[in-house]
Amino acid sequence: MRPHLALIEDEPDFALMCRSYLERAGFTVTWAMDARAGKSVLYESRVDLAILDLGLPDGSGLELLRALRSTSRLPVIVVSGRGAEADRVAGLEIGADDYLVKPFSQRELVARIHAVLRRSQPPDLPTVIQAGSLLVDTAARQVSVDGVLLTLRPKEFALLEMLAAAPDRVFSADQLLERIWGSSWQQPATVAEHVYRLRGKLAELPAPAPRIVTVRGYGYRLDP
Structure with a gap:
């Protein structure tokens, strides 16, 4: 391109x-x-x-x-x-x-x-990212927890991939918007909506899954 x-x-x-x-x-x-x-x-x-x-x-x-x-x-x-x-x-x-x-x-x-x-350019991410029981296969574009696959939309996948690549690190909404949506002109509510949907899908899994935590005043992080 x-x-x-x-x-x-x-x-x-x-x-x-x-x-x-x-x-x-x-x-x-x-x-x-x-x-x-x-x-x-x-x-x-x-x-x-x-x-x-x-x-x-x-x-x-x-x-x-x-x-x-x-x-x-x-x-x-x-x-x-x-x-x-x-x-x-x-x-x-x-x-x-x-x-x-x-x-x-x-x-x-x-x-x-x-x-x-x-x-x-952001650094290259490994093909498979592991954060606790969560596996993100960036080549196959698949996410699983203890072998159970999640059905994710493209932006949901990208968001979880970014969080899983640096577990315990807090990302601001602006950082997530710029990296995943390509612009921080979007509203932070866009990130909040995607985080809400991801939390719902992770909560529906039969096995305990990593949590996406809101750090008030700062952003979001993944706790494996």
Whole structure:
């Protein structure tokens, strides 16, 4: 699948050059000319990485980055004509994954994108995950407790897989939304609903099963 990039840039000539080169390099690119359109792309599309200019006509790219970082860990590369150390430090401290000063070569941009995407990938999980009596076969997409198979929907499977891979670790609703749904723009109630359904299926098993525990104010964990 071609990675989907959001290019938030107000200079048409520069944006068209970037989009053309990036599409030839194997990416899908959605171009937004200002902060409002960029925010719409980030809200409504499944984006793998954002390329964000700081000097936008309707607001600061740094403010858009700050708003994004309050809800998401989407990889972001800032591109800007502002090369002063204070500007670079501000962008990185707010949460940019990389900072490129204009002008730069398109080859360097592609290399930076690949590097950031590699760093943002979650670690590979083992084929079979065991947490107490719970077995999650990630290759067969099956879950069992003491040999009894559970019938799970895809998101229920993904949620239980993530919890079982790190038993006793607490995951926030935002972390679960970002990893499983691909976005933390969803409501935390989405996670709560799936946890409720999973608890019901685990409770129906004839043998004692691991429990999904709510840690008030923090999130959820699996107790084997």
